[in-house]
Amino acid sequence: MTFEQILFILFAGIVVGGAASVLLQRNPLYSAFSLITTFVGLACLYVTLKAQFLGVVQIVVYAGAIMMLFVFVIMLLNIRDEDTAVDPNRFLVYLTIPLGAILLGALLYVVTKVNLAQPTGDEGGTVERIGTNLLTKYLLPFEATSVLILMAVVGALHLAKREKE
């Protein structure tokens, strides 16, 4: 087993452990913190996959900004614990677990048998490459994203703003 494989197993352990913890925690705040752990693990994996820039973005944007937003809202609403992590009364539990197992089995079956064509290039995800592509080839979706963010700001403000009666 090479050093890279050991690293992968380490980071994958962090990712899966965090994800499982998201499901098992009863308090949404703890779930949110578990998700941050997952995101940090993913960021490490991105770096091993030569996606350095995205690794940083994952930490700054996802683990930083988005998760902080979640934590703020959880604190703001002062949400109480759930009685149980999952609802024992929902018939969905009996349906979801086997269906999830089937989904996982199917995905793993297909995905692990994959045998793709040989790599066509050798480009790392450096800031220069991401930046130049974003403003040339990906200009249209990039600009469309800016419209999307503007719309999200307007929409979120409308929904969350307190009205004077």
Add this chain to the structure above:
Amino acid sequence: MNLLFELPPLPTLRDTMLIVPELMLTLFACAALVVDIALPRGKKSLTAWFCLVGIGFVALALVQQYTLNADKLPVDAFYQMARIDGLSLVFRGIFLLAAALSIVLSVKYLDVENEQRGEYYALILFATTGMMFMAIGSDLISIYIGLELMALTVYVLVGYLKRNERSNEAAMKYFFMGIFSSAVLLYGMSILYGVTGRTNLGQISEAIAGYTQNGQLQGEGDPRMMLILALVLIGAGLLFKIAAVPFHMWAPDAYEGAPTSVTAFMSVGPKAAAYVLLARVLLFGLGPLRDMEGLPGWSIMLGVVAALTMTVGNIGAVTQENIKRMLAYSSIAQAGYIMLGVLAGTQMGYRGVVFHLVIYTLMNTGAFTVIISLHRKGIIGEKVDDLNGLFAKAPGVAVMMLVFMLSLAGIPTTAGFIGKYFLFGSLIQSGKPWMVYLAVIAVVNTAISFYYYARFIRAMFLNPLKEEAPLTLSQPMRVTMAVSAVLVMLFGIYPQPLIKVADLAAKSISTVYAQASGIASN
């Protein structure tokens, strides 16, 4: 500054000219937000007319785009991120029509709800921008961004009446189901990218055709299993937006809880947008997967979904007492009919898809206008009984509602019949036995649908009047309703102009698809 590698050329002015309608719509949406601030309280509805003017200008830009490029279609722009062809031109027109109609009928509704605000109209324009990006997108990423722009806006619009618990709840349910489906779609896209190494739909199609032609790729792995996985995941994500069975559960709840003006919008605009995506992805990107040797292709999968969608939609509609829920199920059934045109794979089928979508936009928003007119302060006006005696109270409105209902049911001399004729006829024309069976199922379903459409008609014409208060109808609403009803009748008797428009889109599909399927048939 020296870069480490050569900079690819920037998109040119020519590229920018090709997205002028989208740019204008975005600018008008932003301007609407500013106009709203400038207007005094009580005058906010002027934003609506400002937005209508904006949509008018965008429509002109669209027409100009067609006249300038008519002989060179299809045109690619922005490194093949966007594609201007007959399909995107016609569908963008449908989106503008849907947006304009729903803005007209929103003004009165928001007055009654006391929620008259400029953001509402700006959000409708943003959603329309998203749909237009979906229509021109020919790369997975531009499609995804357009889809999300539309979907996020519609979630907000569904929850627009934030003090109304039903609106809240509908927004919540719709949001969760919607994000779930878009996550599934995204996962499917990642697998598709993994199999083909491309994100552009045209290049994906070429790569897949290469695989299916040679049977297998280098190495022992069979890429077709992954392709099918990607197809199923992407298909599930898209069918959710169309509200096809088994991904329809959100539709009745979201339609009932949303403000009625938003229900009118989301039952036509986003649905048409989801159809253009379905056509783009299935016909342009995954065309070679239509039929595969030894494995199910998407035509048979879509056939099963279409049969289920029609049946569940029509049977579900029969038992409903709430008009909005009933129309929700009816629109599920209509979605099933339209799907038939996509899977038939003939020019006639594609023509039927476009034709029926245009007519569906007119008749569905027309029907919702009547429902909005029943809505008053304190009275929800959403039960079928609320239509009782409408003919005695407002004969004109009742007759127009009759036209919309007959057209939804597909009675001859209305345009709804012509649409269904093309859709069902294309199945029979294709000559495959299972498609003929599907056509039979569709006809049986149409017969079931007569029952619940007839309930509206009976309530309006035969039942005694219950509620004396006048309808809340503004003059513009009356005009658009009348125009819709006249167009529905006109295209039922003289459909040629609309067929010409529909053929513009149908040709752009069948030319591209003919090449793609030529490679694929092994």
Add this chain to the structure above:
Amino acid sequence: MVPLSWYLALSAVLFTLGAVGVFLKRNIISMLLCLELMLNAANLAFIAFSSFFGQVEGQLFVFLVMTVAAAEAGVGLAIVIAVFRNRETLDVDESNLLKL
């Protein structure tokens, strides 16, 4: 060298955990967190493929998806706040105004 299939298997596990979580959790915020897991599973698959092909396309896709995810989270949390303001609970089972 780590084989591509390891990354894909990890992404499949994440995706399934997220999908199962959405149906099992009762709290709206926890459901949103599980949806973020699913999006990240897709991102991981994109980056793994992108690195395997030696192309940068997949990474740009992920970059834009992250932006969309941020917007989604913003809108979703705004809906949560609107719901909570009217109802004082985030238990999805108590949302029953719209019945089939």
